[in-house]
Amino acid sequence: MTRYEDCVRVLRDHERFARDWRRLGLDIPESSLSVQSLDPPAQAPLRSLFMNSLRAQDLDGIGSRTRSTVDELFGLLSERSEFDVLVDVAAPLSLYVISELLGVEQPDFRAFAVVSDAITRSMDAGLVPETIEPGRRARQELSAMVEAWFQASGKPGLLADVVRHKDRAGVPDIYVRNTTRVMFQGGYSTVVAGIGNVVSTLLRHPWVLDQLRDESLLQTGIDELIRFDGPVQGTSRMATQSTTIGGVPIERGQTVLTLFAAANHDPEQFPWPNEIVLDRAPNQHLGFGWGPHSCIGTVVAQITLRELVSVLASWPQSLRQARPARRRTTATMRSLEELPVTFGA
Numbered sequence: 001m002t003r004y005e006d007c008v009r010v011l012r013d014h015e016r017f018a019r020d021w022r023r024l025g026l027d028i029p030e031s032s033l034s035v036q037s038l039d040p041p042a043q044a045p046l047r048s049l050f051m052n053s054l055r056a057q058d059l060d061g062i063g064s065r066t067r068s069t070v071d072e073l074f075g076l077l078s079e080r081s082e083f084d085v086l087v088d089v090a091a092p093l094s095l096y097v098i099s100e101l102l103g104v105e106q107p108d109f110r111a112f113a114v115v116s117d118a119i120t121r122s123m124d125a126g127l128v129p130e131t132i133e134p135g136r137r138a139r140q141e142l143s144a145m146v147e148a149w150f151q152a153s154g155k156p157g158l159l160a161d162v163v164r165h166k167d168r169a170g171v172p173d174i175y176v177r178n179t180t181r182v183m184f185q186g187g188y189s190t191v192v193a194g195i196g197n198v199v200s201t202l203l204r205h206p207w208v209l210d211q212l213r214d215e216s217l218l219q220t221g222i223d224e225l226i227r228f229d230g231p232v233q234g235t236s237r238m239a240t241q242s243t244t245i246g247g248v249p250i251e252r253g254q255t256v257l258t259l260f261a262a263a264n265h266d267p268e269q270f271p272w273p274n275e276i277v278l279d280r281a282p283n284q285h286l287g288f289g290w291g292p293h294s295c296i297g298t299v300v301a302q303i304t305l306r307e308l309v310s311v312l313a314s315w316p317q318s319l320r321q322a323r324p325a326r327r328r329t330t331a332t333m334r335s336l337e338e339l340p341v342t343f344g345a
């Protein structure tokens with residue numbers, strides 16, 4: 001599906017379009033059952049548990065600490081003749097924010113980047129089957145990390161809150177652990193890719209950063225930058241019954257791909273789809289998904305990007321691209337591998 005209207009129809013209709021492949025008779029190991037792979041109604045208490053715990057966090061505090069972290073990073077990087085946005089800004093910043101939100105010890109970011117990379121690449125398993133095995137091993141490594149967090153006496157944060165409320169929510173422990181894995185690695189990898197895409201857009205369209213010096217445009221501006229070039233390119237569902245969408249017959253058991261990036265540039269939904277309109281309204285883009293599986297971390301992603309862009313807009317030196325960027329060869333996640341820049345005079 002590439003049209004906005006068709007994508008929304010699929011994503012909101014969880015009766016007819018399943019994320020839980022077991023509804024079509026397929027086997028899913030317990031170790032993979034999480035908020036992402038269960039459907040309503042079984043998914044609802046798990047999703048509410050994590051969403052409520054996220055809302056209970058001091059998000060303003062996380063925002064101001066994120067800002068200080070960006071300030072500190074830029075201070076150090078402005079002394080270097082060149083640095084890479086992905087490795088030197090996006091990865092450490094994203095790891096900081098997710099660890100802070102969950103209330104867990106920050107893992108070594110170079111080691112974690114390797115685990116995250118294998119899991120991200122395995123999202124393309126349908127296209128590149130050889131990513132399956134490294135992805136499985138990386139998930140095992142991540143599960144061991146998550147287990148250690150559950151054993152450690154909880155620092156305050158989302159995880160401690162989830163542990164406090166999980167029994168009352170009646171959610172099995174294994175689903176809680178698996179969902180923690182999805183939150184940590186899913187949140188980390190999309191924020192890294194999102195930062196790379198946003199900074200790259202700002203470098204290619206310098207007037208955008210000039211306009212974003214007006215703080216009143218930041219909120220809508222960040223959403224527009226995600227619509228314009230967001231990191232998650234699409235998702236899939238499986239038809240539970242035969243149906244028709246946009247005149248195309250779909251048989252029970254067929255996989256439907258909803259392509260967020262295409263839908264976000266659908267001229268029937270977004271006038272001037274290939275222009276950046278910082279105060280675009282309405283802007284109900286699909287960059288954070290739609291329906292019962294939409295992104296749980298949207299607000300945290302928005303805060304992180306907002307603080308980053310706001311510091312960049314007020315930084316005394318301007319950021320310039322030092323050399324051509326290089327793309328990652330991933331399909332589900334649209335991301336740069338390398339974006340060499342400098343704080344030139």
Ligand code: HEM
Pocket residue numbers: 035036037047098101182183184186187188190191194226230231232235236260286287288289290292293294295296297298300301
């Ligand atoms: C720029 C950053 C981000 C983008 C673009 C993004 C995008 C998305 C999208 C498109 C989905 C829906 C996928 C689907 O329907 O299959 C999703 C789901 C999800 N996201 Fe994000 N995300 C971001 C950051 C985060 C962060 C920071 C967290 C955690 C703190 C997070 C946690 C999740 C979770 C747990 C789900 C699964 C929800 C469910 O299936 O019920 N995301 N995200």
